[in-house]
Amino acid sequence: MEIKVIVGDIIKTKADAIIVPFFEGMEHPEGDTAAIDKALDGAISQLISQDEIKGKLNEITIIHSLGKLPAARVVVVGLGKQQSLSQDKVSGVVAEACRFLRQKGVNSIATVAQGAGISGINLESAVRAVTEGALLGVYSFRRHITKEAEYGEIKELAIVGTDGTKLPRLEQACYEGKVLAEATNLARDMVNEPANHMTPSNMAEIAANLAESYRLELSIFEQEKMQELGMGGLLGVSQGSRQLPKLIILHYKGDDSTQLNVALVGKGVTFDSGGISIKPSERMGEMKGDMAGGAAVMAAISAIARLKPKINVAAIIPATENLPDGNALKPGDVLTAMNGKTIEIISTDAEGRLILADALSYTNKLDAKHIIDVATLTGACQIALGTLCTGAFGNNQELINKVIAAGNEAGEPIWQMPMYEEYKEQNKSDVADIKNVGGRSAGAITAAQFLAEFVGDTPWVHLDIAGTSESEKERAYLVKGATGVPVRTLVNLVLSLAKS
Template sequence: MNLKILRKDLLTHNTEGLIVGRFEGRNDNPLMKQLNHALDGVLSNAMKCGDFKGRINQTALFYSGNKISPQRVLLVGLGNKREFNLEKLREVSGTAAKALQKLGAKTISTTLPQILEDIFTRQEMGQTVVEGTLLSLYSFDEHKTVKKDKAKDVKTLNLVMSLRDKGIAKLEKGAIKGQLISEGVYFSRDLISKPGNVATPSHLADEAVKMAKGLGIKATILEKSDMEKLKMGSLLGVAKGSCEPPKFISLEYNGGKKTDRPYVVIGKAITFDSGGISIKPSAGMEEMKTDMSGGAAALGTIKVAASLKLPINLIAIIPSAENLPSGSACKPGDILRTMSGQTVEVVNTDAEGRLILADALTYAERFNPQAVIDLATLTGACVIALGHHATGLLGNNEGLKHLLLKAGEDSGERLWELPLWDAYKKQIKSDIADMKNVGGRDGGTITAASFLSKFTTKYHWAHLDIAGTAWEKKGRSYVPKGSVGVGVRLLIKFFENELGIEES
């Protein structure tokens, strides 16, 4: 998409859709007064009739009838000004963009930054408006033979400031950043949206290598034979049931000093999860192509970090396999020896994500990391506990968890902490191995993280259970129905906060 920062007179600005915001119960937007006068009072009439009150995400459309250059004026409600924040700016930007896209507008212009300077910095506004707009317009039609008319897609987004404005550089910096972050989320969403017969572990590895080459990221792909040499018994145990070979993807971005210890992001990538021998019910199983959402988030995160040239050393690790039943598949009751040497009794083959993560967490030790963060669609229990609006957070370091919680609030990808007390570890004790891979229904998200904690004793670690936040069933503001790409914006904000990068 073409992205432009313009200084224009609104009345003579040529655009197919002009977005103007209004706070609920307030009439102090000079842009609205200017447009209302030029349009013979139609905007104020709509408010007098009660058709538009400025409630959050409320919209009202007006046609200019050649009285001004913009073909359409779209009012969007901003709600209560005291409650307005960056997440709401992201939401209203997405709501407005989608409304104009449905009408076939190819060029849209937003004036929102002009009226929000008393709340946000220019860089914050530029980034957030662009994120909300671009993320709302995402679609995936790669496998449709009759594709939608691309000529009707939005081609240009203009951020319009007044003719007298002299400080658009920071707004432009934020807008470019928002575009790069959105591209990383798009990359993740595309991978998640692909069907399991396309997005195999091999395909995921190929896409990772292709992306890495364009950004100067070092890519290492471990094959099955490499995993055997490293004694990754739990990952290989999960992969046994499929004809598709497992892949272990490791990407290294070195943007910091050579002496800086890296951060490691690990993403679970089961490219299709049938449950294995402990097979899932058939209803809804098609969504199990999304069980690689953690891996997609890790790939999207390192892509954005490199695109933004963040001064950080970052490693993305993506263990990838399919979980299928067959004559060679792992069986309930089997015992697997992990890369760490610890043994696991497999009570349920549908608790496979923690098995592949166990070997990845052990592999991460070799990098002497500052911290390790894993993302995984790990437990249905997390969906039951938190629904679809918060990602579960557990970990072994209070400082790391606090920083992630703050990044969640800052980015709009919010987290909720669950306890990781020793008492829960009793549920995963095994009579015949060092541990078992499930601890029963009670506290399922916590016992899964308790299992992972057995492999994270040598570094600071946080676990993000994205089972409820990785897939959107209905669609909302800037998140269309389908893959969310959750985790990318969260982690980039986390790294920026850690680096002390200010958005002035």
């Protein structure tokens, strides 16, 4: 879908459909909606009086103009209560409207900058929200489906403004929204791919394409280099698979200094059978998505490179499969991580923390000012927070606050979890420095405390996206399958740190 900002009057804009807003609690249309209503001889007002249009959030009403307007259809969308409106809700409403119109065979849409001037949403933010919502909402993954899609794709969305002097700023806002949505959809594509099409080598190939497209520096460590560095965790997890592990490192240099400002570390288990501690067969196929953290940091750094903030960022992705065979890691084994710590294996299904131990140890050697790791790490986090909130754990409250704020801006809610020292007791081993499972209770916290052993004193936040990386149904701009969380959070965070 091509999205552009144009200067004009929505009532005079030619399109297959135009979208105008209505708020819950209003008795009559206002602004552009009132002008459209007048051109339609009061059709919108009549539907309001008949309680067919109530303005409830995500409500959609379609009216055929029957030649009274250049646009063939008018869609009145409910934005809910004015005082509760947010950019995230605007994105969700636009996504719902675009999916609805796609089913009607619409090729071109025009819309006002939904929500502009309401609840502190400025014009640029409204344009960005509309752009993100449209592109995220119509996303679909059909790469392996040979049957033609039931509905065609929307070809064009025009965001109509009346002030030509603001056009350059609005075009930049539209571009930013497009970059964020496209990066999110890249992560969705990677996570939705079957595991036989998204191996560690495939992830490395995507990284190479991103590096070439956006002038990123790329390093890929193979087994020999991992052995040289003493990466026992990553090597141990990978030894049950015929797919060779990769440590993928992407660098974006937006600042002349040699200081690495932000390191984004993402778990890249391209298929997780559980290893010798094998998972139940039911829904095991979903474990192709256990590389969602790696996909998120790769997509995020691609967006950062396109937006060009003055800051240095790295993305580090340990990529491997976790499979059982005669050479696989076993419960009771002891591994040595890159930083020299020894790890007793209680469960081979707690493999994500093992590969992150080496990735974080390596990252710590880069002297980054901030480290953010992203992982589908624990089912315990999903049990605690469900599918709405990502869990945040860390050692620096200021950085945690910034990550949560970046998530709120993106509409990707994040909830801070406790990290009391006493939780470390559960990770103590009788035969090694630490064990990889601390028991059933507080499983998400003990997993985070395990990771904390490998970051030193560097300000660090761990994001557990086990519950938020996928959605079982369509909701606002989320579609069934991979969500792309937390790509936009990471980009917002980096942009915020660049400004400060």
